[in-house]
Amino acid sequence: MDAPPLRERAEAALRAQRLHTPAGDNAVEHYLALREREPDAGVAAALAELQPYVLISTEQALAQQQLDEARRLIGLLARMDAQAPALPRLRESLRVAQERADRDEGARIAEAPKPVPAKPAPSSALARTVPPSAPLPAPVVAKAAPPPAPKETTPPAPVVRSAPEPASLPRLLRDAAPRYPLAARNRRIEGRVQVAFTIQPDGSVTDVRTVSAQPEGLFEQAALAAAARWQFEPTPHRVSTTRTLTFRLPPDSKG
Known part of the structure; x- marks a missing residue:
């Protein structure tokens, strides 16, 4: 083409x-x-x-x-x-x-029940030659000994664990403005999106997801795409946080 x-x-x-x-x-x-x-x-x-x-x-x-x-x-x-x-x-x-x-998938196949082959029924001639088996004696049921009385024990003391202090947020090195969706621009709609994400040790952003959006269905993809381009300073551990992106039309386009 x-x-x-x-x-x-x-x-x-x-x-x-x-x-x-x-x-x-x-x-x-x-x-x-x-x-x-x-x-x-x-x-x-x-x-x-x-x-x-x-x-x-x-x-x-x-x-x-x-x-x-x-x-x-x-x-x-x-x-x-x-x-x-x-x-x-x-x-x-x-x-x-x-x-x-x-x-x-391999485990599911291995755990699937296998069909059991049916045993052939004895022929009528063989069945006539086999004497009826003698009745089995009634089984002897042993009486179970009563369970020992429970011993009084002292309940364990509750364990109190202190919550870890929240990690400080690394400094933002490279910001990225979201692309204003054409459908929202044409209809002159403004809004905001809160995104959650994880800052990796090298400062890159992963696991970006939408927490809330107002209005829904217009700005989420643009916000997620912008968040994926953010770059923070390196950090010794992963940091999970949120950020709100606001979509505002320029004043000259609101008339």
């Missing part, structure tokens, strides 16, 4: 929020095909802006054990940027998840 139709398809998919799904008809794949024909700065910028969305959706697919979808998205991310820092971690997570799924 020529470059102009590809560009139109990519922009149409972007307007319709088909960022990386469905497979074969989404903005990422159309921009990748366009990059092969016209590797200009606009295409590179569009793919760079879409990359956090692919990253977040990959992590969500892994968390939900949607391994086929995670594998497809990792392939897309590798085509967008073969040197993406998250690729080794995502591939390792996929490998571990696939091994776990294979083990679970």
